[in-house]
Amino acid sequence: MMFRKIALTLLTATLGTSGAYAKKAPKFEQAHQLTSEQAALVQKSIGQEKILIKAIQQRTPLVETYIQDTRPDVKLYQIPVGDQYTLSRVDFGKGFFDKTYETKDSANKKGWFKGSLASITGITKALGLDKHFTYNPTGFMQMMFLDPTGFDQQHYVFSYVRREFLGSVRTWVFDVHPKVAGMGRFYGRIWIEDQDGNVVRFNGTYTGPKSEDDSRYYFHFDSWRMNVQPGIWLPVAIYVEESTRDGEKQVGLKAQTHFWGYSLKLPTRDSESVSMKVDDAEDKSEDSTDVSPLQASREWVLQAENNVIDRLEQAGLVAPLTPNGFETTVLDQIVTNLVVPNNIALSLPVHCRIMLTDTVEVTTVGNTILISKGLIDTMPRNEATIASVISMELAHIALGHHIDTRYAFNDRLMFPDESSFRRINMNHNDHDNQEAAAKAQQYLDASMYKDQLSTAGLYWSQLASRGGVLKALNTPKLGDSLLKTDGTPWMATIAHSAPKLNWDDLAQIPALPLGSWLKTDPWDDHVHQLNAKLYAPLNPRDKMPLEVTPVYFRLQRYDEAQSQAANAAAAKPNPGAAAPANPPAAGDPPAQPTGQPTGGTQPPAGTDQPVPSQAEGPQPQQTGGTPNPQQ
Structure with a gap:
């Protein structure tokens, strides 16, 4: 799908008496001079972006993108009229440093993720998800980066906006635009957390070859990062929204991209050979019965x-x-x-x-x-x-x-x-x-x-x-x-x-x-x-x-999130009766019945005898975890 903007006509002004010339209008708003404190935070964020890129290169996350094409609706504002889905496992260590980027409806021939295309198609092909896919999935993944090759004060102008809390994380907000026109430069707004200088959110688009907002090549997006480990902020979700007129019709799309599995390693055949040591195991083989x-x-x-x-x-x-x-x-x-x-x-x-x-x-x-x-x-x-x-x-x-x-x-x-x-x-x-x-x-x-x-x-x-x-x-x-x-x-x-x-x-x-x-x-x-x-x-x-809806996170720092999770688990109301701390997996020997209801546990199994009556075993009960949406 191709999205185009209506070109704005620039009026020329006649200056002087001997002739006239066209004065080129500025592409971007005049930037405000940064204070020393603001400039120091921006410089820190530039260094953190390089650290983030190195951290991502060591990961092989799963990347899921779901797109819904939309059209306007009188009652519902807009409704979905089609959708597409892709699932990928990407080895970013293979590279994403090509600067050129094809238009979003072109084939995957070049791009920042050129070296990773074989990995991108791995799960997608294995699950049969690559059929009839017309969007460029690497274009959606590119939105996890501001600019992996040139995010610095030599290439970008920063203008301070305000301070803002995203959840419990205090951030400084800056508007950013490139100093020199170029393909794929970020243009929009960034949120920098005030402790270590990590960019935790950025919202905008990328520039085309000639103009600051060229939707023939890039969508508008809102990209979020999360403090997943001490000192490590990584991309977690991206929301994309675009709309324009295609002749007499207004068309658009909404999309979400999610990242997970950052701690996963690339599976190998060697991972199948696993040895296990069981301490204090007691040999009861002589007591075992034969298997029917x-x-x-x-x-x-x-x-x-x-x-x-x-x-x-x-x-x-x-x-x-x-x-x-x-x-x-x-x-x-x-x-x-x-x-x-x-x-x-x-x-x-x-x-x-x-x-x-x-x-x-x-x-x-x-x-x-x-x-x-x-x-x-x-x-x-x-x-x-x-x-x-x-x-x-x-x-x-x-x-x-x-x-x-x-x-x-x-x-x-x-x-x-x-x-x-x-x-x-x-x-x-x-x-x-x-x-x-x-x-x-x-x-x-x-x-x-x-x-x-x-x-x-x-x-x-x-x-x-x-x-x-x-x-x-x-x-x-x-x-x-x-x-x-x-x-x-x-x-x-x-x-x-x-x-x-x-x-x-x-x-x-x-x-x-x-x-x-x-x-x-x-x-x-x-x-x-x-x-x-x-x-x-x-x-x-x-x-x-x-x-598909926009994404929004109430960000927390890792230590704070872990502390709150532990407190929530300790104070969590009991939905009937507590489930075991380590619930048995399917096939584990069943626990001995206690005669009391136990959430998340089936009646004793392992024989062909009928399930005990309700008076003898676990009882049906409301879980306590599904509140009514009208409350």
Whole structure:
């Protein structure tokens, strides 16, 4: 898509009596002279930018960009009309110092990331995400840098604006423009934190070859960095927004780019050979019983499951488990709320994990339910909606729709071997999905959520309503879509039970914008529930279901953030009963039942006997982690 600005006509002024000449208007606003203190902070920031570039060159983060094309709408201001998605793992150590940069709709032939293109296409190709991609993904990644080759006072003019707090971090704000016209020079505003001189946010665009604002080449963006480790600030998110007229139509786009996995190392085959020492282990081999063929088959499935989960976690695609985190205190408890009243017999406990992608998808790997961050983020804050998704995956497990056991052979999952990674098959076929949907409806009808299913159905209806234009968002990369190939939801009965979608009914919240539930730690990939105030919409434009929105961070310094996290964990209210500090992974021996409800724990497993009655085992309960958005 090409965005063009209407050229401004510069009027010439006639000076003198003998002739006239055109006086060239200044491109940039006159800069204010910096004080010695301001100049010292600017110089410190220039040095910190060089340190940041060296730090990034040692990392291989994942980079996810999701783009929504938009058009104006009378009622909703603007609505999405198409989308695109790309996922990359980039080795910045291979270089990004080419100064030339192609137009944003050109092929990836040159650019600042020329040396990294092979790495950029790694995960993208492995997941089949490179098909029909028309935007230049490196152009979105470039926005994590101000200017990696020339950010200094020889190339830029700095003008002080004010002081401003971004969260608890005090910053000094400067307007910046290049002294000399050139391709790819930054033009906009920067925020410099006052302790070490790190640029923590910059907002603007890059200059074209002739003018200061040439959108034929660059979008406008808002780029954020975070203090991820002591003394280390790294890029975490970028928001892009652009709009213009294309003939008689006004067109635009909104996009988010997220970075995570900074502590990941490039996977190698050597990483597969791991030795483990267990201290104080007691040999009880003589007490072991023989393994039956049925149990051996289950162990084989479990081995395949563990191999896949471990590989995806090492690749930065699945979040590590957080003790007492969202997965155990909310998602696992919802599993219990479905298992107990339905007396579902399970060979092993069922647990939930979070895929870190923004795509709306879900699947099962053995007895582990994988739910994408994008799916969690866009669901309204009520347990019934989450339960409607989990119930279908629980049905897959109960019906024996397990992962292909060929992955019990670990050599099939040697990442980053693209052909092996591409062959990971974690999606279910249509027959299995149809069967699971019917069984899931039975589970919900017998659960504590049976009277809330019409509310849950709103999400499925909204997903189907926008599924036709948000195809990339609803195209699974690893698992199953919630929609059939014809665009109708798998849980059609729930969707049909929902009231009609009504934009004017402000109490009706069918779906939320992306990023509404969870945040990802960009350093270690753990996910945490947002600690944000909930606001009821004031008008239909505030709903923004499944949409991209601007990003904004209340920045904290690393030590302060760690201290607050520790205090929050210590003071966190108990949602029923505390989950274990180290929740057992799928396949671990079940803990002995205590007779008391335990959040995030299934009934005792390991036998083929029916699940204990509600009076004997864990009880269904509200998790306490899903407040009503109208509060």
